[in-house]
Amino acid sequence: MTTVAARPRHDLGTASRILDTAETLVQVRGFNGFSYADVAADLQITKAALHYHFAGKADLGEALITRYASRFGEALAAIDADGGPAPRKLACYADLYMRVLTEHKMCLCGMLAAEYQTLPQAMRDAVIRFFDTNETWLEAVLDRGRRDGSLEFAGDPRDAARIIVSGLEGAMLIARSYGDSGRFREAADGILAGLASAPPPLAPC
Amino acid sequence: MTTVAARPRHDLGTASRILDTAETLVQVRGFNGFSYADVAADLQITKAALHYHFAGKADLGEALITRYASRFGEALAAIDADGGPAPRKLACYADLYMRVLTEHKMCLCGMLAAEYQTLPQAMRDAVIRFFDTNETWLEAVLDRGRRDGSLEFAGDPRDAARIIVSGLEGAMLIARSYGDSGRFREAADGILAGLASAPPPLAPC
DNA sequence: GTCTATAGGCAGATAGAC
DNA sequence: GTCTATCTGCCTATAGAC
Numbered sequence: 001m002t003t004v005a006a007r008p009r010h011d012l013g014t015a016s017r018i019l020d021t022a023e024t025l026v027q028v029r030g031f032n033g034f035s036y037a038d039v040a041a042d043l044q045i046t047k048a049a050l051h052y053h054f055a056g057k058a059d060l061g062e063a064l065i066t067r068y069a070s071r072f073g074e075a076l077a078a079i080d081a082d083g084g085p086a087p088r089k090l091a092c093y094a095d096l097y098m099r100v101l102t103e104h105k106m107c108l109c110g111m112l113a114a115e116y117q118t119l120p121q122a123m124r125d126a127v128i129r130f131f132d133t134n135e136t137w138l139e140a141v142l143d144r145g146r147r148d149g150s151l152e153f154a155g156d157p158r159d160a161a162r163i164i165v166s167g168l169e170g171a172m173l174i175a176r177s178y179g180d181s182g183r184f185r186e187a188a189d190g191i192l193a194g195l196a197s198a199p200p201p202l203a204p205c
Numbered sequence: 206m207t208t209v210a211a212r213p214r215h216d217l218g219t220a221s222r223i224l225d226t227a228e229t230l231v232q233v234r235g236f237n238g239f240s241y242a243d244v245a246a247d248l249q250i251t252k253a254a255l256h257y258h259f260a261g262k263a264d265l266g267e268a269l270i271t272r273y274a275s276r277f278g279e280a281l282a283a284i285d286a287d288g289g290p291a292p293r294k295l296a297c298y299a300d301l302y303m304r305v306l307t308e309h310k311m312c313l314c315g316m317l318a319a320e321y322q323t324l325p326q327a328m329r330d331a332v333i334r335f336f337d338t339n340e341t342w343l344e345a346v347l348d349r350g351r352r353d354g355s356l357e358f359a360g361d362p363r364d365a366a367r368i369i370v371s372g373l374e375g376a377m378l379i380a381r382s383y384g385d386s387g388r389f390r391e392a393a394d395g396i397l398a399g400l401a402s403a404p405p406p407l408a409p410c
Numbered sequence: 411g412t413c414t415a416t417a418g419g420c421a422g423a424t425a426g427a428c
Numbered sequence: 429g430t431c432t433a434t435c436t437g438c439c440t441a442t443a444g445a446c
Contacts, residue, residue: 048414049412110375116381129383171371173326253429257430
């Protein structure tokens with residue numbers, strides 16, 4: 001009965017805590033804007049300890065995207081499980097972005113997209129996979145929504161999905177510079193308003 | 206008749222050439238992704254010479270945004286001078302972005318927006334001014350277009366302007382990662398299609 | 411798994427000759 | 429205006445003790 005003792009919150013395992021700190025640093029300052037020294041200082045461990053868990057910065061970066069994409073995938077599954085109508089799913093999707101922005105962070109992969117040309121190949125591939133996953137999920141929601149009449153839009157659901165991802169990432173990028181999450185909310189509402197066949201639901205996500 | 210001899214293209218003045226090289230480097234790799242050594246190597250001069258023209262990287266960054274914003278302002282004035290209808294002006298505006306993307310570059314200020322939290326204050330202020338200028342110009346085009354019937358959209362022209370800037374910057378960010386400018390074109394068309402009261406004009410910008 | 415110590419390189423920046 | 433030479437500091441990364 002002691003073999004699987006729950007870890008206290010302050011000891012999730014060093015690897016997880018490194019990922020937590022590094023993730024925030026990338027989302028705030030960018031992959032080229034932080035160092036192992038920053039992470040080590042925050043966690044009060046040494047740089048050498050970091051290298052034990054993640055041999056190089058590229059490995060850390062890859063693990064960062066993998067975990068982020070995995071959590072994002074779970075959030076999308078949760079929205080699906082909720083079973084609401086398509087317009088609500090889209091609103092909840094936008095809310096995922098909003099929650100990140102509220103912490104003055106950029107989407108991890110949106111940030112990495114800006115730095116794309118400086119990233120090692122494995123990180124590039126992982127960033128693209130993230131966007132592909134988002135696009136595929138949105139495409140399915142949009143397609144089903146239009147079939148069941150809860151959404152109205154012209155053209156290919158895939159194109160609409162790409163416009164949504166682009167619009168939300170861009171709105172995030174700019175709203176964060178202004179330090180004004182209201183800007184994001186208004187842009188997101190405007191983007192999604194053009195798709196719904198009825199006024200949007202008021203229930204929170 | 207020799208006092209104002211035109212400079213040959215390869216000698217525009219060192220300061221200009223430094224700005225040219227640094228601008229491209231920022232648009233491709235980000236402000237935290239290039240160094241004085243990169244610029245010096247490209248121009249085949251020394252780092253010390255760079256410091257003569259721009260004392261520090263922050264000064265160079267500020268000059269970069271100022272010149273970029275100035276050129277962008279001229280491009281907007283040229284679109285105004287063209288005297289076309291509002292939908293055409295919007296198409297030409299999107300084309301400004303497209304031309305940058307075609308060179309595998311991100312918008313200078315879109316890139317700097319990602320790195321915003323790491324920038325010195327003067328650069329931050331200049332980035333915000335760039336977006337404000339874009340928004341104001343678009344707002345005027347949208348307002349006049351709706352009044353003369355060439356555009357149809359609901360809500361505040363200012364909000365629509367923000368959606369356009371966000372959408373184009375985001376589409377640029379993502380399309381560049383995919384190395385596919387067609388993605389940008391499609392997204393831009395989709396964003397602008399929702400605003401025009403008639404099919405878009407086919408004439409190039 | 412974490413530490414001390416350090417390597418080797420590159421960053422931004424300066425002094426002073428030409 | 430541009431150079432050589434140099435400084436200081438930070439970067440990623442490694443060796444080896446505990």
